[in-house]
Amino acid sequence: MGIDRRTFLKGLGTGVALAAPGCFSFPGKLEAAGAAANKEFMGVLVDTTRCVGCRTCEQACAEAHNLTVPDINDASAFDKIRQTSEMQLAVVNSFKTEKGEIFAKKQCMHCNQPGCVAACPVKAMEKREEGPVTWDTNCIGCRYCMVSCPFDIPKFEHHSAVPKLQKCDLCWERLRKGEKPACVEACPAEALAFGARRELIEEANRRIYKNPGEYIPHIYGEHEAGGTGYLYLSSVPFEQLGFRTDLGTTAYPEYTKGFLYSVPVVLLLWPAFLSGISAITKRKDKVRSEEGGKL
């Protein structure tokens, strides 16, 4: 982790300092290197009003992760709502909404406090200081992360004898080299923007204020499930884009916190309590046998 971070900073420090303005979608607004130094989470803003459904991001994603590259000219991909899979870490879906067809990309949301990370018994799932939620090979394959993810994102290679867990890692390898995530870089419509989460929220709010009527006044991911690294803007209510709007604002690890806090208490008090009972019953037996001797 320490080395990861050092490498990351070195990469960002040199690479980004030289070409900072060109590196981000909002030149001069976002200083990722500084943001990372302050341990701010990086994220991606998805503006669904800009997305044209070209699926270039799907292609770039597959190439960056050595997965089968999808045929992005195949229009049948939009016939039904697709989920991410172990073969495809990001998918673009088409939704029929009150304002016509709108496209929305789906991938790991990179929660601020991820359920999958809290679930993992070996810390194979990790929330990096820079924002990405990544997977490591010390995974035991229990798939508890899949149960615990509010967005149902982690996918398991069931059909491999040496299976991996697949999910979007915000192009962790590329980030460490000072590059942007592959999907953001590939997007021809500037629908995706990479940067510090705080600044992305500012930018999203700016767009909402400056274009009244064009957006609904809600940034999906700002508070959902405790806040996520991926943030979405939309012109229609998010239900219409297949988003769950009933997740609440509680970070998922909070749900097990109460139980986990009770563990040391039980570990401490239970044995003492049981020993106490045992001592009492032992004494009772003794008194009984000494008094009457009758068994």
Added chain:
Amino acid sequence: MNRTTTAVQINSLKDFLVFMRSELKPKGRILTPFNLISGPIILLGALLILYRFFTGLGSVVHSSSEYPWGIWIGFIVMVGVAFAGGAYVTAFIVYVLRGEKYHSIVRMAVLNGFLAYVFYAGAILLDLGRWWNIANPLIGNRFGVNSVLFLVAWHFLLYMLAQLVEISPAFAEWLGLKKARKFLASLTLGAVIVGITLSTLHQSGLGALFLMAKWKIHPLWYTEFIPLLFFVSSIFAGLAVVIFIGEVSFRVFDKDRIDEEYRASWNDIAIDLGKACAVTMFVYFFLQILVLIHGKHWPLLNTGMGYWYLAELTGLLLLPGFLFSWGVRSGNLAPIRVAAVLTMIGVIINRIDYSIIAYKWYLPLSERYFPTVMEVVITLAIVFTMVWVFRWIVNRVPILKKPPQWAITQEQEEEGLERVVAFGPQLGVTMADGGSSIDREKKQNKVIFR
């Protein structure tokens, strides 16, 4: 044929090997209907398990990204562990509360619990996609201390060890290891106390695993109190299984494997266990109602899943609860037997609800999880293997028999008169002269200590 009762003397490795060779031979009839059914299934299951390890999980189980956990976790592990609850409850009654009346069943319950952990919790290995990493949470290839599963994994391991210690004196008696028995028996109370603590935590921990599956589990089942519900239900689940195993064991095992007094006292014990079941089931019912009121989910009761929920609550919780009460009041074992089976079915369905039935209940049937035939065969193979091992041990080790005389004497020396009731009235005979001498010893001790 009375080999188990004759004292075994093992002085050398050769003695041990000779003894083991004679013990390894089958002790009963081989061509029984049960063996003819279970044998081939175990063989087939073993082959499928090999196949699974070489080709991956997906070639054997219904692999779906929607349902990470199928019947191997939902049934084998979740239900197996709940069914093993009889071990910690019985140990609590016998060793902590010193309910000596129930001493005759404690080994049966603990052996069942121990084997349940070895086989059912062991089945986790099958389900782990990257099984070769199984030791990682234990050896610290990163400790996921924030994870409920990390906790459960550790508690599994530690509780398995605690149960091994609890049951070990029986094996020492079988092998005639007097010194070892003395030492192991001295650890029992400690192991029991640690075991109950660990059980409390991981029975509830299995429930806590589902706390982060918030919207995936139907609101009638999802509650922040899942851990408490899992813990309370493990009490009556475990006791119902003890009743079931006792009923079966006292029937199927040869006469010389079972102590006559143990058999004679069984009916009485089963009725008491039924009473404990009834009480905990009504407590559980009360908790369920509180949770229902607390969650304000009334309208959901009038849906398909609501009917399922009500059917479970009435048919598999209240009904067996009342059957237990009826059996206890009338001193009749018949309703208790039925109630025990209904309770077991209820717990099986309850645990499967959480990972399969109420999990993503909203998906259309075509996208729901159904176990494959291979999954079911492997599951049955594991259950049958556990039964075979249980039978093998009961046929050799004093589980349903009284310990050999030397062990009883050892016990008396250890604890003076306090625990002599443990081995029933028969002891009165052996104590006729020995009791007074122990008494005398105790008095002498007192003098010395003063």
